Amino acid sequence: MSTDLATEAARTAPQARTGVSRRTIGNVVLGIVLLTVPLWLPLVGGYTDLASRVLIYALAAMGLNLLLGFTGGLSFGHAAYFGLGAYGVGLMLKYETHSLFLALAAGTLLGGLAATLLGPIAVRRRGIYFSMITIAIGQMFYFIAIRWNTLTGGYDGLSGFARPKFAGPGHLLPMGPTGMYYLVLAAFAIAALLLWVVLNAPLGHAFVAIRENHKRLTFLGVSTQRYIAISFAISGFIAALAGGLNALLDGFASPNLLNYSMSGDFLIIAVLGGMRNFYGPLAGAVIFVLVRDYVSSVTDNWMSVIGLVFVISVIFFPMGVLGFFNRKSGS
Amino acid sequence: MGLLLLFNGFNGLIQGAFYALMALGLALILGLNNTINFAQGAFMALAAYFSFTLTPYVGFWGGLIIAPLLAGALGLAIETTLVRRLYNRKDPIYTLLLTFGLAFIMQDMIRTIWGAQGKPLAIPQFLNQPLSSTYFFLTGYRLFVVGVALAGTAALFAVLRFTRIGIRIRAGNSDLETISALGVNIYLLRSANFVIGIVFAGVAGILAAGQLGLNPNMGDALIMPAFVAIVVGGVGSLVGSLLGGLIIGLASGITTAFYPAASEVVIYIIMGVMLVVRPRGLMGQEGLFE
Numbered sequence: 174m175s176t177d178l179a180t181e182a183a184r185t186a187p188q189a190r191t192g193v194s195r196r197t198i199g200n201v202v203l204g205i206v207l208l209t210v211p212l213w214l215p216l217v218g219g220y221t222d223l224a225s226r227v228l229i230y231a232l233a234a235m236g237l238n239l240l241l242g243f244t245g246g247l248s249f250g251h252a253a254y255f256g257l258g259a260y261g262v263g264l265m266l267k268y269e270t271h272s273l274f275l276a277l278a279a280g281t282l283l284g285g286l287a288a289t290l291l292g293p294i295a296v297r298r299r300g301i302y303f304s305m306i307t308i309a310i311g312q313m314f315y316f317i318a319i320r321w322n323t324l325t326g327g328y329d330g331l332s333g334f335a336r337p338k339f340a341g342p343g344h345l346l347p348m349g350p351t352g353m354y355y356l357v358l359a360a361f362a363i364a365a366l367l368l369w370v371v372l373n374a375p376l377g378h379a380f381v382a383i384r385e386n387h388k389r390l391t392f393l394g395v396s397t398q399r400y401i402a403i404s405f406a407i408s409g410f411i412a413a414l415a416g417g418l419n420a421l422l423d424g425f426a427s428p429n430l431l432n433y434s435m436s437g438d439f440l441i442i443a444v445l446g447g448m449r450n451f452y453g454p455l456a457g458a459v460i461f462v463l464v465r466d467y468v469s470s471v472t473d474n475w476m477s478v479i480g481l482v483f484v485i486s487v488i489f490f491p492m493g494v495l496g497f498f499n500r501k502s503g504s
Numbered sequence: 505m506g507l508l509l510l511f512n513g514f515n516g517l518i519q520g521a522f523y524a525l526m527a528l529g530l531a532l533i534l535g536l537n538n539t540i541n542f543a544q545g546a547f548m549a550l551a552a553y554f555s556f557t558l559t560p561y562v563g564f565w566g567g568l569i570i571a572p573l574l575a576g577a578l579g580l581a582i583e584t585t586l587v588r589r590l591y592n593r594k595d596p597i598y599t600l601l602l603t604f605g606l607a608f609i610m611q612d613m614i615r616t617i618w619g620a621q622g623k624p625l626a627i628p629q630f631l632n633q634p635l636s637s638t639y640f641f642l643t644g645y646r647l648f649v650v651g652v653a654l655a656g657t658a659a660l661f662a663v664l665r666f667t668r669i670g671i672r673i674r675a676g677n678s679d680l681e682t683i684s685a686l687g688v689n690i691y692l693l694r695s696a697n698f699v700i701g702i703v704f705a706g707v708a709g710i711l712a713a714g715q716l717g718l719n720p721n722m723g724d725a726l727i728m729p730a731f732v733a734i735v736v737g738g739v740g741s742l743v744g745s746l747l748g749g750l751i752i753g754l755a756s757g758i759t760t761a762f763y764p765a766a767s768e769v770v771i772y773i774i775m776g777v778m779l780v781v782r783p784r785g786l787m788g789q790e791g792l793f794e
Contacts, residue, residue, distance in 0.1 A: 297783045301596045312728045313772035320765040437604045476612035483605020
């Protein structure tokens, strides 16, 4: 099984030079589908905010997946950076500024810097130990958010801030669901492009090499800890950006955004979609968010259904749906 | 102030006993089954609810013995049907997410069967009495909790030290392939080890319910500190996990006396300091699980 996974991993690792035309067509089709969401989604019974949520979760999971799928670092604490991004945006809008971009930048910076500073502590250990440390660091932020009542609103979460108007050319444009969706889509596109560039640069190749055989890299004199910390930091910045967008979408930041259970959601999104595939987290987010949205509207036992999604995807789809279909097509 | 400190310190010690019991079960399963068992907290809650249902028929003491065994039986079923399938996958993410999903399902089942409302677990009257009026916080129950934690730990160490299965578990921790080649049925061994870990969680759950009452999420509050206990104590060392649990329990209790808002955060700070100063933990072995 493990050799199976390794060959699968080697085969699906991002390669810029081969299959460019097919990949370009795929990206164009994906782009058109995403750009036209507000037009066709209501026709199939969806609503635009749901699509924004899908993209936000996909963004966070793609950031996490740089560390998880491409560097081999199993972080169970990325909700912390997501949540810090959300609180950063919320606090900025509530107390400091009415500028959308300033708030978003501040939130991203808050979460990203936290990941940059704490990553080097976590990467001192590898494997399961690394997971336990990341989860514990994440829980620390959760408890700070709960206890620092005066600043964060405690258990009730941070409210009292609204999505500011978008400073368009010459005047302020209101940010309805459609405007919000395109903001999220733009952030998603920029982050995806950044991740693509990183993965195809020497830096990204170093990440994948560490995932495949960190011992060999250490023998070659590469400081693997430093590279994992860099991957950790980048993925933290992207998770924080996603969290900031989430705060804008809800007009609210809940301490649950920082909780390890949220980290579990991001992980299952990456695994469900395919953590060796670049767009795996997007596929995973579509499935996860839609299933949760539907199931929680029809039954009180939606937690069991989500639990079953975890169990089934782990047992039957270890390479995720994209990995599963790639293997089926047998190229 | 002295009395307050004693009160909070003792409270912290009780809390530490719960953490240590949880951490021991987690560390056992982490060791031989190579699994971070996120469902440990849910098993804990489940055993507590089993004892809640059993108490009218078999009494508190009967429940304390039967309910963890029932939870252990469920653990056996889950280990043989699900967890076992994942042992050959190198990446730890699969068992982690599996047990995480199982915890969701188990919590939801508890909520469906017993309701989301908290319930009290009746404990024998004589355990509820304070032992003295000055030291009002020294109830029989609290001493009993510490006693059970000590006895359970001693029993575990005796099993690991002196029985055939215990020796095999320890041998398997250091080299599973070799003991398999020597003819030990490692599947059976891993199942047995998993069940022992769950039974520990079950006992901790019932004891905690006797003090704090029952609710479906009761395991959540204990599982994280148990992780921290393992990291602080050092992965691969059961004594370390035990010490880690007591240390963070005490630290959390003492912090409550001075600055209650930081009582949860302090254990993560201890963990952070430990990771910087001594990354392998108090008694951990270098390079294990890496």
